[in-house]
Amino acid sequence: QVQLVESGGGLVQAGASLSLSCVASGLTVGDYTMAWFRQAPGKEREFVACIVKTSGRTLIASSVKGRFTISRDNAENTVYLRMSELNDDDTAVYSCGASLSGSYTFASSYIHWGRGTQVTVSS
Numbered sequence: 001q002v003q004l005v006e007s008g009g010g011l012v013q014a015g016a017s018l019s020l021s022c023v024a025s026g027l028t029v030g031d032y033t034m035a036w037f038r039q040a041p042g043k044e045r046e047f048v049a050c051i052v053k054t055s056g057r058t059l060i061a062s063s064v065k066g067r068f069t070i071s072r073d074n075a076e077n078t079v080y081l082r083m084s085e086l087n088d089d090d091t092a093v094y095s096c097g098a099s100l101s102g103s104y105t106f107a108s109s110y111i112h113w114g115r116g117t118q119v120t121v122s123s
Contacts, residue, residue: 002026002112004096009117016121017084022096022114024077030054033099034072034079037107038092038119047105048094049081059104063089086121093118 008020022034035050049060049070058070064083072079079096095116102109 002098004098004112004114006094006096006114006117009094009119011120011122012086014087014121014123016086017082018086018119019083020081020094020117020119022079022081024079024098027098027112028074029072029077029079029098030074032112033104033109034070035097035099035104035110036070036079036081036094037097037110038090038094039116040092043092045095045107046092047107050099050104051079052104053100061105083119086119088121088123090119091121 003025005023033053036048037045038048039045051058051070051072067085069082093116096114097110098112099110
């Protein structure tokens, strides 16, 4: 049974940094394209970043480029999202997804999801 478990969210002040983790079981993160999406109240789920299977190439949404980075640790079977210079617009539930194919910036391409972790940025 596949499980993706996110952690690391919390309440931070604007300008702070935060690091999220997504621990996978039942699948190998290197065999999947792993992504972070976020959803703010009343808004659509939004692509944040992904790391492509095998190659490790990363795609970062323009809204967070230069502030967020995605990485994976194959030995720990974990994917990370490191966030810096957080602002109000980054407040959302951040979820980890796993995909085998498709357009990686679309949530519909992801077949496994975690429950998410809340990130709240206060100004």
